[in-house]
């Protein structure tokens with residue numbers, strides 16, 4: 585299996601609030617480099633560089649003004665003489681107005697964010713757009729006839745919706761790739777999201793559509809981030825009714841519960857008969873993850889890969905979360921090795 589990777593991810597290394605104190609994000613550069621090292625150690629296949637795509641490709645699932653905001657935010661922040669990470673601190677909740685885009689960067693940051701887990705720094709845009717290009721390159725690899733590919737994306741993407749960032753995510757790499765699959769001639773695409781956290785951004789982007797099936801296994805939002813989406817009764821809207829399926833799982837879920845839910849989720853994906861499958865690959869379901877609450881073992885990730893292979897469809901793996909850096913390489917690559925059988 586080809587891996588698409590770039591060192592540009594290292595340009596993004598940001599801070600977040602942990603227990604009220606500003607510290608380096610759990611989502612850190614060593615994550616991607618540890619996975620890349622493991623890809624090479626097991627001899628998964630060649631590691632290739634991404635092609636550069638025009639940002640209009642990102643605007644197939646995001647709004648143009650949001651993409652422009654991401655590109656320009658750091659410059660606007662710097663114009664005010666600010667040097668530390670740009671962080672949102674106010675949001676247009678409930679009865680506040682969200683129909684007028686603020687002009688001031690402080691207003692824009694809140695307007696285009698769902699939380700404060702998305703600092704923007706000098707190198708963020710370059711890392712973010714390269715991450716999306718990795719996913720687009722991975723889809724191009726499938727279109728060239730490969731059965732599978734691995735886009736080693738960082739920053740991750742599945743919390744980012746059409747017009748907002750959140751949870752370490754800026755552009756929705758998996759959604760951008762799924763849309764590229766359709767634009768390239770696929771008639772039906774499925775996105776299977778196995779990150780511990782619900783992929784609220786991907787769900788939101790495709791919620792009213794019947795050409796992209798979204799299926800997600802995740803910590804129950806009553807207990808887990810992102811808290812405000814990911815319940816079982818969210819099954820799609822309008823033409824998309826029946827094309828969204830959530831599997832919220834309890835704190836402490838191990839392979840017993842997870843394997844059964846995954847088998848059911850994969851049956852649903854296979855029934856959709858997709859021309860191409862995009863897997864949002866998070867390994868924060870691991871027992872040692874510092875911000876998540878499942879109990880999967882490293883060997884369980886081999887089983888996940890084998891179960892996904894059973895769908896029998898060309899598959900693009902897009903890296904999402906996973907914060908136990910010591911084990912992230914083994915766990916992520918175990919999914920890919922399990923898939924290859």
Ligand code: Q9C
Nearest residue numbers: 602701740751752809904905
């Ligand atoms: N203080 C992904 O896995 N909350 N995002 C973290 C830690 C945000 C996770 C709380 C978690 C977002 C792609």
Ligand code: ZN
Nearest residue numbers: 779780781905
């Ligand atoms: Zn996650």
